[in-house]
Amino acid sequence: MEIIQVKDKQTINEFHQLPLTLYKNDTNYTPLLRIMIEDTFNPEKNVKFKTGDARRWIVKKDGKCVGRIAAFFDEDYSQQYEQPTGCCGFFESIDSTEVAFTLFETAEKWLVENGMEAMDGPVNFGENFFHWGLLVEGLMPQTFGMQYNLPYYRRLFEEYGFKTLYEQYSYSLDITTPDLPERFWKIAAWATKKPGYSYKHFTFKDQDAFIRDFIEIHEKAWKTHENYKPVRFEEIKQMLIKARIMFEEEFIWYVYHNNKPIAFFMMFPDLNQIIRKLKTGKLNLLLILKMLMYKKMKVINTCRVIVMGVIPQYQGMGIESGIFYHLKNVMLRKKQYKDMEMSWIGDFNPKMIALFKSFGAKHKLTHLTLRYLFKVCNI
Numbered sequence: 001m002e003i004i005q006v007k008d009k010q011t012i013n014e015f016h017q018l019p020l021t022l023y024k025n026d027t028n029y030t031p032l033l034r035i036m037i038e039d040t041f042n043p044e045k046n047v048k049f050k051t052g053d054a055r056r057w058i059v060k061k062d063g064k065c066v067g068r069i070a071a072f073f074d075e076d077y078s079q080q081y082e083q084p085t086g087c088c089g090f091f092e093s094i095d096s097t098e099v100a101f102t103l104f105e106t107a108e109k110w111l112v113e114n115g116m117e118a119m120d121g122p123v124n125f126g127e128n129f130f131h132w133g134l135l136v137e138g139l140m141p142q143t144f145g146m147q148y149n150l151p152y153y154r155r156l157f158e159e160y161g162f163k164t165l166y167e168q169y170s171y172s173l174d175i176t177t178p179d180l181p182e183r184f185w186k187i188a189a190w191a192t193k194k195p196g197y198s199y200k201h202f203t204f205k206d207q208d209a210f211i212r213d214f215i216e217i218h219e220k221a222w223k224t225h226e227n228y229k230p231v232r233f234e235e236i237k238q239m240l241i242k243a244r245i246m247f248e249e250e251f252i253w254y255v256y257h258n259n260k261p262i263a264f265f266m267m268f269p270d271l272n273q274i275i276r277k278l279k280t281g282k283l284n285l286l287l288i289l290k291m292l293m294y295k296k297m298k299v300i301n302t303c304r305v306i307v308m309g310v311i312p313q314y315q316g317m318g319i320e321s322g323i324f325y326h327l328k329n330v331m332l333r334k335k336q337y338k339d340m341e342m343s344w345i346g347d348f349n350p351k352m353i354a355l356f357k358s359f360g361a362k363h364k365l366t367h368l369t370l371r372y373l374f375k376v377c378n379i
Contacts, residue, residue: 001098003106006056006068012038014058014065016282019092021065022150028141029148030272031281032131036242037090040125041070047234051075053114054125056090057106059099067093067100071107072125073116076230083373086116087123089131092149093156100156104372112374119372120165121157122147127239128229129306133168133344133367140365143304143341144246144271146170147367154368162370169353170343171361175331188325191318198259199326202252202266204244211236213254213261221309225348245291246271250330251303253323255310262314265323267305267340274299298336305342308352320355 006015016034023029041056043049052074059067073086088107093100104119111119124131130145134154142148192199202210211233222228240247246268255263274294278287294300310319331337342361345352346369 001102002060003102004058004060006058011058014060015056015068015090018058018065018068022092022094026150028139030141030276031279033275034282036130037281039238039242045238046126047232047238048072048074048125052078052125055110057103059093059102061099066096067103069103069107070125071110071119073111073114074125076232078116080228081118083117084115085118085120085371086111086114087125088119088121089123089125091122091153093153095150095152095156097156097159101160104160108372108374117374119374121162121370121372122149122153123369127231127235129239133369135365135367138170138365141276142272142365143302143343144268144275145304145306146343146365157370160372162372165369165371167347168344168367168369169347169363170341170345170365170367171356172364173340173342173356173359173361174338175340176338184321185325185328187318188321188328191322192325194318196258197322198256199322200254200256201250201326201330202254203249204240204247207237207240210252210254211240214264217254217261217264217309217311218307220311224312225346243268245288245295248303248334251327253326255314255319255323257314263308263310263319263323265305265308265320265327267303269295269300269337270302270304270341271300273302301336302339302341303337305340308342315351324359 004011006012016037019029020031039045041054052072054070054072056070057068058065068090069088070090071086071088078084078086088104091103093103108119122134131147133147134157135147135149136154139151214236215231215233218231248269251267253265254261274291275281277294277299278290280287308320341364342356343365344367345356
């Protein structure tokens, strides 16, 4: 068995080919967009490299690629815990503890060399909106950016020594028959008319101003959480550029009080419904044109809520209801959308879980973010 660092065209191709082989007969699997993964590991495209670093490896056995992993760290993440904590992600492996442990040990050794004392995974070297957590409940086709993996991966992680750091829950809301009483909509309408409050949807024309407002709300809403992960302007800007093809401006809403940003809501169409038709994550001009054609044909009927936040002093004041009031009018015009997935919410955020349940949303998926504490002296 041979462990090889990914750093040339051949190993990059093998890194991307492995999941296509592992999930060949799995109808639930959707290929990841190769360009997004490569941008993640490109120092010129990923601002995380300004305060961190990343490596990738594959494992070959009898000449065949049978496993892959990435390891990474950045100061924003590593320094927020008691021990400096790095991460691993993009893990794929045949059902073999020998292969999996070789991958974990390689990632661990590199992280220790870079001053880390723990490893979280499987996560992303970027925003936690995408490729974050180990799927343990809900083996079904995932929406864009949500992790999918084979069932035995949990055993491989836990046998190595990973423990659950927190659970991540996703909920589904049938937009065609929302379980929301008329009283809810009356309260929502009242919330939108309160003096001093205004609701605006995102526009790419004013994206820089909206990004700054997002960062301000995000920090105030989550900074007190132990698992708070700060975001930077460049990260959000990059995400918008990469994902522009799938964004609907009216799916992103902001709330202001006396012109100060106090809340936001962000969702986007499930691009995976198109990628599954293309059957590949490696795009070329023809496939991009096909993607745009499918989008115009309105084949996407699911949207994914990736983040929603209200700063503490405005929570419990009907702000969320006001957002859904405006969103309802949008969805009435965009009748192709039938389902809204709210993903994901950590078990450390009971208020948001209660809010989604109050809308009539049903539990759909469970992912885990895991942590492994290093025995540094043994390495």
